[in-house]
Amino acid sequence: MVIKIRLFGALKKFTEAGVALLEVPEMCSVRELHEPLKHRLSGEFPGEFKGELVDRAALASEARVLGNHEPVGWPGTLALLPPVCGG
Amino acid sequence: MARHTRFVAAGVWWLEVGSDLLQVSAEPFDMGRVYQALSDPECGAQLVFTGVVRNENDGRKVDAVHYEAFAPLAETVFKELAQEVREKIGATLRVVIWHRVGTLKVGELSTVIGLASPHRAESYAASRYLIEQLKVRVPIWKEEHYLDGEKTWLDGAELAAPNSGGNPGRWAIGADGPE
Numbered sequence: 001m002v003i004k005i006r007l008f009g010a011l012k013k014f015t016e017a018g019v020a021l022l023e024v025p026e027m028c029s030v031r032e033l034h035e036p037l038k039h040r041l042s043g044e045f046p047g048e049f050k051g052e053l054v055d056r057a058a059l060a061s062e063a064r065v066l067g068n069h070e071p072v073g074w075p076g077t078l079a080l081l082p083p084v085c086g087g
Numbered sequence: 088m089a090r091h092t093r094f095v096a097a098g099v100w101w102l103e104v105g106s107d108l109l110q111v112s113a114e115p116f117d118m119g120r121v122y123q124a125l126s127d128p129e130c131g132a133q134l135v136f137t138g139v140v141r142n143e144n145d146g147r148k149v150d151a152v153h154y155e156a157f158a159p160l161a162e163t164v165f166k167e168l169a170q171e172v173r174e175k176i177g178a179t180l181r182v183v184i185w186h187r188v189g190t191l192k193v194g195e196l197s198t199v200i201g202l203a204s205p206h207r208a209e210s211y212a213a214s215r216y217l218i219e220q221l222k223v224r225v226p227i228w229k230e231e232h233y234l235d236g237e238k239t240w241l242d243g244a245e246l247a248a249p250n251s252g253g254n255p256g257r258w259a260i261g262a263d264g265p266e
Contacts, residue, residue, distance in 0.1 A: 008157055009228035010240035058246035060226070062159035067248035079157050079226075085243030086154070086186055086227030087138050087198050087218060 001026055003033070003072060009082040011057065014041045014049055024072070030059045031068040037080070057082045108183040108201070109165035111158045111227075116185060116199055124183050125203035134210035135183075136218060138198030140191045144241075148234040153190045154197060157226035161186070164225045168217055172202075176216070177209035184217060186227055 005020045012018045022037055038051040057080045058065045059072070065081070072078065108124035118135075125133045140152050169182040183201030191197055200217045202210035221227075223244035232238045 056245050065246050065248045081226045081246050083243040083245045084226055085241045086225050087222045
């Protein structure tokens with residue numbers, strides 16, 4: 001299935017309009033999204049993209065941050081949120 | 088009378104729950120709305136904290152800061168924080184949490200935390216709690232723009248799902264927070 005992921009902050013520049021479409025297995029867990037996403041972005045931005053950015057980011061819906069072991073097999077858009085620093 | 092109204096228009100998000108004003112906005116703050124939200128004849132204290140874009144960070148001269156937010160989740164966390172201060176500090180607190188997005192020049196206001204309570208102690212405690220929690224729990228990011236033309240996204244606190252044991256930046260009421 002294809003998942004739509006919005007990227008924010010330092011991650012945003014590695015996508016077009018801040019959105020990445022990612023092909024993942026059915027019932028893929030949140031944690032299992034990280035590696036294909038890192039592979040994809042490091043391939044598109046060699047030398048510039050750092051995998052740590054994704055490792056330190058949290059995946060969220062519009063309502064809450066998701067746990068690493070939750071499945072992502074529902075329709076809709078997810079968001080990848082790097083470390084926050086508002087205020 | 089409790090109000091439960093959500094508006095989304097022209098890049099402005101706001102959520103009013105009861106008397107609260109909980110908003111992420113691209114527009115400049117309307118301080119009249121802040122004080123209106125805090126107005127309550129039962130409250131003898133109003134406390135308003137404002138965060139301002141500073142002209143220096145880590146020895147670099149700052150020209151502006153660009154703020155970005157994941158607004159739907161940010162307003163949900165604002166709502167959680169308002170509930171938390173009522174449960175932990177004072178049930179009658181009125182709460183304003185308002186954060187701007189977009190590019191703000193030095194001296195512009197980025198954040199407003201407003202409280203009203205019958206007595207000042209609750210407002211002071213809640214204000215400190217809210218700003219410290221905002222910094223580590225709300226999906227907002229800032230990119231500093233320096234006078235030399237460079238710019239960089241600032242590092243911050245990693246988010247974690249509730250009950251996951253993560254987010255070491257969480258700050259307890261009564262603890263000394265970071266600057």
